[in-house]
Amino acid sequence: MITVQVDGEFRKVPKGSTLADIIPSPDPDCVVAVIRPGAQESATTRSFRILTTAGEVVVEALPSGNEVFSLPALGEGAGLHWTDRYAAAFGPFPQQFAPARKPFLYERGDVILGCGGYDPTRSYLIFAKMRHSSDLGAPEGGGVLGKVTSGRGVIDRWATGDRITGIAPVISWADTTQSFTTREMATPLEEGMQVVTFAAINADGYRDDEIDTGSASSVEKMLLALKDGHFIVERAASTYIEDQRSAGTDVPEENPVGRMEGSVTLRTRGKSRGSVYIYTTDIPSVPSHTVAGQVVHGIELAKLARQGDTLCVRVMPDRFDLIGVPLDEAIRIAETRGIALEYEPANHPRVVVDQDPGTTLECLAARAAALTAIPEEHVIDIRLDDANAPESCEIFRRITGLDLHGVGRIPFLFNFEEVYLFKPSLPHGTRINPENAPKEVVPAGSLAITNDSRKGAGLVGVRLAENREFGPTSEPFEGTNLIGWVIDTEKLKGLKENETVYIREVVNG
Template identity: 55%
Template sequence: MIRVHLDGEIREISERSSLSTLIPGQPAGCAVAIIRPATQEQEKTASITVTTTTGEITIELAGREVDVLERPEAAGSLVLHWTDRYAAAFGPFPSEIRPARKPHLYERGNVILGCGGYDPKTSYLIFSKSRHLADHGADESGGVVGQVVSGKAVLDRWATGDRVTKTEPVISWADTSRSFTTTDPNLVLEDGMLIVTRVEVLAQGYTPERITTEAAGSVEHLLVALQSGKFAVGRATSTHILDQRLVGTDVPSQFKRPRREGTVTVRTGGPSVGGVYIYRADVPSSPAHSVVGQVVHGIELVKLAKEGDLLSTRIVPSRIDLLGLPLEEAKKVAAARGIAFAIDTDGADRIVVSQEPGTTLDVLSERSATVTTAPFEQVIDIELDDARAPMSCDVFRRITGLKEHDAGMMPAFFVFDDVYLFKPKIPTTIKIYPENCPTREVPGAALAITNDSRKGAGLVGVRLSANREFGPTSEPFEGTNIIGRVIDTDKLKSVKERYMVYIREVRK
């Protein structure tokens, strides 16, 4: 027999046992962390954390020795000497640079070793705040000694009187045990191995004893993003892993704090807005990130994860979303979670179409929820075609609410003959590119959305009969993206203009 550690518990298993015999219930496709027994050694990275009176920044050095940064006792000489819209200079201090007396082009975040009056005895560490061309008294190479990789917003807040209070190297742990992630069920286990199968996250504001709602909206985004129970590693860097599946989704900016090892955030601004981040190392807070949780188990899996890995993930608490549930089932869910339940109209043949409060933490904090229901005959089942129109289906789910809930809605806009048009609210930032456009005939009951080639972009339509000339939104074929079909066509016949239509997605 051999002993292994499985998620913190010691297990005795037979020699030559495989991974599948130890964790038969592991979710399909999810990687686990394998850590062979060995010591760890501390390793100095090429990065330095610089603490100033305004905030922290992290500099990734470019390979050149920078004495004033690498000797902690030298930090006292770094006082803000001048700042303008282009750069900020800290010093002076002596150096051995040879100024080239010519301008160089610098990018935002560049850290430059230059001097005043071409005198190396009055050298400065200069931080570029924006792209500019200047002669900072640097050497022939331009003097770029590093790049600010974290805390760039601090550059813009420096003012007279600011100074550097501390510099210290960023330390990582270099694991010498050949640790890795794997999905191989036939991996043979060895004595003393540590196996980590999942990541557990405690949501911001939640403890069994007390619930606060300072981050309720952004936590709800986290619960939606990871409702499948899997974190998809779309990017893995030295400081974080990123799940990009909900990138492009607006998220409220609510709870800003330093991002420590194991901190979970959602991005609230910038190119990856809506992305979920888990941090492998400490970095400063950012106005573009809201803290939504903390890893309480499985940080080893986070640190070892690589791009393309799926990580089994559990968020505490689990989400409370009653939309789309039959009323009787919603009652059972509420009772199991200890939630008082207020209903507009009771009945066995009704479905939940609205819930207040709308976020899990608010419901748990108030210990109550009020739901609006609709009879089953007013809820139309649809089927979406992700295989042929993945981008358009994603847009449709976003604008109808199906991205976050099991039930969505859209207002009826115009009804004529056997054509039903709907006009959900669509943000101006959403683009609908031509995709899965018909070429010969559109079958009856096809569901479509007008693409950006037409003025009516975002209009959703259904035509009950087949047509060889126009799509379901009454646009030419080139302006029509077919996204699926309506299953409950008979229910459409009772739809009238200005009615709110409720929909449910049926998945194959």
Template identity: 55%
Template sequence: MQVLLDGRQVALPESATLGDLLPDHDWGYVVAVIRPATREAARTEHIRVLTTAGEVVVEITPLYSEYFGDGTALREAGPRSLRWSDRYAAAFGPFVSGVNPDRTSHRYARGDVVLGCAGYDPAKSLILFCRADHRADFGAGADGGVIGQVVSGRGVIDHWTQGDEITGVERVISWADRTTSFVTIDPATPLEDGAEVVTRVEIDAEGFADGRSDTTTARSVEHLLLSLEEGSFVVGRAASTHIRDETMAPMDVPMDRKKPRHEGAVTVRTAGGSRGAVYMYREEIPSHPAHTLVGQVVHGIELVKLAGKGQRFAVAVDPPRFDLVGLSLADAMAVAEERGIAVTLDGEGDDLVVVGQSPGTTLEALAAGAVTLSVMPAEAVVSLTLDDIAAPMTCDIFRRATGLKTHAVGSMPVLFTFEDVVLFNPTIKKKVNIIPENTPQDIVPAGLLAMTNESRRGAGMVGVRASDNSEFGPTSEPFGGTNLIGRVLDMEKLAAFREGEKVYIKEVRK
């Protein structure tokens, strides 16, 4: 039997299961299964245009149905080659249509899909995808010939070149299709001939297309790349219009681009308790002053529509995040060379580690084609572990205050040292409540890292002791005012630091 796997036809034995199709899949991630009858049952206002360079989802207008009915006529015409392209549009054809050209120019917007013809001949009809706002005479009818608007895959239309072609046209599944389409983590799920399996969601970042970066959205897109850097989208909320990943919430994100939220749009909330959460949209809704557009789903909209609360699926964003902080200099240089980024060093020595990068966002680094890296000897970077199981809230506060939430290396200033205690004073935002959590009971072993909680005046202070103590915690507070959050692995390195100096720290994941 034939199964469509992420847009690619795969031949399988008739008794095959999902496990046979996906032998290397991580079954902690759901996959979408669309049964063969689903496409015919769905009658949405969206079509998927399959091309050799990727898929494009188009919201069709009534004019589309006038010319193509349910889409069968357009689908059965077979592959259609790219006839020509320029900075304004890309044209596929030719084929025969009922267009009646009016021989005048019309105004078109980026993303418009137009039915026109070459030489005003309906027998040489073309489907045109507009890449930019402009005015043109495409041999369209008096109505302008706009048969749809691209809502997903705008990056794809920018990448088409000679040799590309349209290989298929089909309806997009609707929300009602949950009865015949589903997500699963069961590798024993049987497959049917003609079924479609979708294993991942792919996103084009807003402001990045055809290898070029628009830095207007650099900061908000960086938050998207950080949130999804592990390749996982965790559905914290599932509504009729959207799904939401709350992994990095709350976190302040700037409003860079306010636009309508089309099906497949990806936004980040910029205000409120959920600020920093990433949203993917199942259907089109108006723009919102607290949502900034950061990307567009170009593959896997079915997963977006079908995934439920508590489930997670694989996700990838183009471009991948470019963050060299925390890498050894050798590894950082290798990554920079692979991405085509020139490097200038700020610092010297042997066995160096990257502790800073400028510019710090991916889109800015790609646009500049160069970064400056701050480096220092690895022996000066202090390693530590954090105990998220025993003190999840305080560990999160610590990561945010030191920069470990966004980079592999953070820092905090030494407040002062005395006897066997070193105290640090990271900057913690006002109104952050450090409630008592994982307070010690009998004795605090040497090397444990702690933060003073709200029960003491010095709330937010971080400390570590070089010796065991059965009376006071690492910040010299009573046990009740001490939240134990982890362990310093390089205690011997702290002896070299003095008051006012910045200590760079690197978290070692267990």
């Protein structure tokens, strides 16, 4: 048998085992990080990953801390002995030092060696939750062993029953010559190998007992950008990896603080605004980035990632967005999240079209939300043609809100004969290049947007009958971008001028 570490958990497996034996149902799109034992020995690390039942903490150790963080007694299940508003202590475990018997000043994130009753054989690993002065039974100098650099929110969540489940060195960039990312499940395992299958991200301001909504809008953008559980590495630099799928979306400048190792940010300015970044080392803050989260597990995966890799990510909390959800289902979802809902009861099926507050953190903090729902028959189902008009479909989603929620809205202009026209607000600078123009005939029910070759660029139309001369916006074929189909064409006939029309995208069926 050999011992390997999988996402911080030590496992014994038979010799000759492969990744497939420890990852029975891998996501075929995602890579895993493989850290060979030689890599861990080849470089001196200053950081340790401390796994606990409440989450992961990364500590940058002082020279005096390396020996303590390597103690088997700590990594084999040391329990939380006490916690208060100032600090939390794990242990006890035996050490040899002379307690100074006086208070010292500690800063938030300091990791301290102290003891109970001035007896070093009952020593504790103590984490400072806030700046304070205290006599913790520490040796002369205060006993500071290191500083928490990632997972400070975890130390606030520790409660009775929590324990340390493992401590391991965090690899540095010097280690990557013998470590790698792979999708190949036939990769053989070695004694002492570490495997990281996902990165866990804690949203900025999110805690079980208290929620800070100061970054609620940028957190919502992050939750939306990573809603599929994937981080696609479209750029891998020396200090960060970048997912550009949400580039071009607006993000508020809420939290432009220093970018520490593991910080998850969104860019707020420039062409890449909206892109998501994970930082693999500490760098100064800039106004063009807002911090929306922190990697609390799996930073090694980000450090080893290469351009083109897809990483599995788990973001906490899950997004709370009921827009587009049938009201009955929305009520059930809210009950499971402990959120009270305000809505108008009705005896017929309805769909949620608005939610207040509009962000996950605000709803979780208030434990309440007000919903607006409309009858099911007033929601028009559409299907978009991403295969043939990807750019135009993306523009349509953004101008209707379908990129944010399950239901979007678009203002109805007027209709004549078999043509129905809509005039959404088009952001300044939006370019609608010619794409997927009709060839011989426009089928009935076709949905289209006028491209930049015509004065009415941005106008959206539906044509109920097929036509061999003009598109759904009554423009010639060369000015028409076909973007999909309206499924519920009968519902169009009851629309009134200047009415807000609610639309829902049907992906399958």
